[in-house]
Amino acid sequence: MGIDILNYLDDLAGCDIPSSSDDAYAKLGLILQNCGIEESIEKACPPSTKMMFIGILFDSENMTISIDTQRLSEILQLVSNWLCSTNCTKRELQSLLGKLNFVSQCVRSGRIFVSRLLNWLRDFPDNGKIVIPTDFKRDLFWWQEFLPSYNGISMILSDEFSNPDQLFSVDACLTGCGGWMDGRYFHCSFPEFILDQNLHINLLEMLTIVVALKLWGKHFTNLKVIIYCDNMVSVRVLNTGATRNEFLQSCLREVCWIAAVNNFELKAKHISGCDNRLPDLLSRWDLDYKFQLDFYERTKGMSLFRDLISKELFQFEHIW
Incomplete structure (x- = not known):
């Protein structure tokens, strides 16, 4: 039996049953050390029911994932600024999409309101600014309406639908x-x-x-x-x-x-x-x-x- 590890770029997360979690955590540390990979001690999180990973707090006891409300406020302000804008650069669009994709990790229904933005990005020229289309702003209106009502906490929902509620x-x-x-x-x-x-x-x-x-x-x-x-x-x-x-x-x-x-x-x-x-x-x-x-x-x-x-x-x- 191995150890379940998930990595995203240079971030690592692991999970295990309570009786084996401490041992698995220690083994992972040894693996990193043997591979010559320097671990960020201040970010290391010993086995717990709560873990911060890629900016999202996972709570296995309450089965929730959550985003800091301050970060949500910053994203809401960004969306409001975009709705007042008439044109943008490719880099600005990429920055906006990164933040909306981040929230969509917790809000699955929000993913449909990112897909049209991603389609626009694919056709976006590398240089210069272009006019922001109306359809693009309609998706941003969804985010502007939803974010103030969202408390940052979502349930961890399974993809398994064999036993629906x-x-x-x-x-x-x-x-x-x-x-x-x-x-x-x-x-x-x-x-x-x-x-x-x-x-x-x-x-x-x-x-x-x-x-x-x-x-x-x-x-x-x-x-x-x-x-x-x-x-x-x-x-x-x-x-x-x-x-x-x-x-x-x-x-x-x-x-x-x-x-x-x-x-x-x-x-x-x-x-x-x-x-x-x-x-x-x-x-x-x-x-x-x-x-x-x-x-x-x-x-x-x-x-x-x-x-x-x-x-x-x-x-x-x-x-x-």
Whole structure:
């Protein structure tokens, strides 16, 4: 059995079980000494449940990672300065990206609001200044809105979703939407301002996910959440964070905002329409009374709670 070590440039971090940690720490010191590598004694951290690594405090007892609030304030000020700027150099852009990437190590939802900045960097000339595009600033608005509400502490969330903490499912038809979560449910006809846009069903399905997360997101704090959906486009967009459609991009940004503020991880899984029957019935609630009867028949004996939906939930709250 070896010793688990992680390195980032000249920074090293190790982890082990409590009974072996002191021995592993001593062995690592000997390895560095035998290799002729000089260790920075003042930065060395003996085995502990708290460890500072690459500027992030890892706490294995509370399972959290955190960033100093002063550093967050500095990054927020930098973002505000950028929003007042009209042009920049490549070096300035690289500096900004480095700081936002740093915060994204703790805020996973923030990574989508760095990707477009990275794409711009790839096409940036080595010399001179160029005008900052509008889309670039829209991503910075997300950071300006999020950072003041972030206390610098995030839960260490696992990539393992075989045992999620919460499940819910949604569905939409051309006239309405519905969602189901452990006896909680909602159904609603789309407001007129949505119907007037003649949106494709793919867009309505994604919008329904946004509505469900606005409604139930506060219950998901520090959880791993799986959403079941019978629309392949919505599943792909949620899991990849990529789409060229502007409406889907707006939905995705709303989803990322809700996930970041409530610190939960979301993954989507595709299921067939016949396996998504309850949300399907809820989405067609106002089309025919038979859908209501079928829903109550399938949920007979269950404890039910209906969440009421306001038309404001269908509106995008932010400019990004």
